[in-house]
Amino acid sequence: MLSSEDKTMESRKPVHKLSETIHSLLGWKSHVTSNWVKSVCDIMKSAPPDGASIISKPINGVMENSMKKKNDELHNSVLKIEDEIVALTAYINQLNTQRRQVLNEFLDLRGNIRVFCRIRPIAVPENFGQLKAVAALDSSNVVLKLAENKSKTYSFDKVFHPGSSQDEVFAEVEPVIKSALDGYNACIFAYGQTGTGKSFTMEGIPQSPGVVARSMEAIFKQAVDSNHVYVFTFSMLEIYLGNLKDLLVPQPTKVMDPTPPCLSIQTDPKGGIDIDNLVAIPVTDVNQALKLYKLGCRFRSTASTNSNKTSSRSHCLICLSITCLDAPERRRETNKLWFVDLGGSERVLKTKASGRRLDEGKAINLSLSALGDVIHALQKKNCHVPYR
């Protein structure tokens, strides 16, 4: 807080205040970010043009000369800072290009498809006797105990042990989020048996949000910190019993309610996938995106089964479409980042499901096996990938 005396002093020497602020910002060069450039631009915008309003009436010739000198100095400082801004903006762009290249090389080296295994903790009331023991051997291998003298080891790009936090999981995903802002299509999905923690990992719980919420936060923050203007749209759907359902469109509850338009998957001319009639809602910040996400989650089909109290009975897909018009160096003008929380594979004998639960389980198993074929073909780089 300034005292009234301080305030008088302040109002008497606005020129010093401006130059001091600018100098302090210049001394801050090591933290060059677009926010820094914006701050300097804002200060310059608020500076009086050529110091014109600093003193409205010259008192005498000496005073006039001294003011003119000060105005010239200020003018020169402003010109110098303008030059610095141009140079720094070019420097930031150059660093961004380098960062993009390094990130791409890094992701290429790690492989286009990366598979992580997260072992979830076993809660006390769960039946230990019937559960097969899974243990992390190291950061990339897990061992599954099949019988007393029989075990099998599986390798992954990364293994998360039962104590791993949501933060640790997200840290591995974050480079993908960055590359999505650079214009690359990306997809993060959770796959596994029912009750193994897919929804916990993707959606999380209120006190410990999962990958989707953390990714949204990261992407909007990085977009604000960048030099570019992005346009985002948010969509969310589920595949239930083989049918697509828009989770952002109210579903009819009464006979008189309008039926929402039918969704259908189309391949666009560039080989990408489009879903006809899927609602895409423009979002400008993370709060809007998370509100829609919460809304969509409420409409998801879940039910209690023998294996999981809140089992997903469908596959849930969230799409953030990213457009950037002022960055020709991006991979694409518009790209998509998909998050998928798949329904869990289940052994019908074990779940003892019947009726609708059984139909849901069968539909989930069937689609997961088709997905397995697709991933296998992609990994083997087969010329035919059985998408349909």
Ligand SMILES: Nc1ncnc2c1ncn2[C@@H]1O[C@H](COP(=O)(O)OP(=O)(O)OP(=O)(O)O)[C@@H](O)[C@H]1O
């Ligand atoms: N890493 C974890 N830490 C603590 N609790 C977890 C963890 N993973 C899962 N859980 C808990 O285990 C239970 C089952 O998890 P979740 O619903 O995420 O399984 P799922 O794989 O999505 O199952 P389904 O395929 O049936 O939908 C939930 O109560 C969840 O909170």
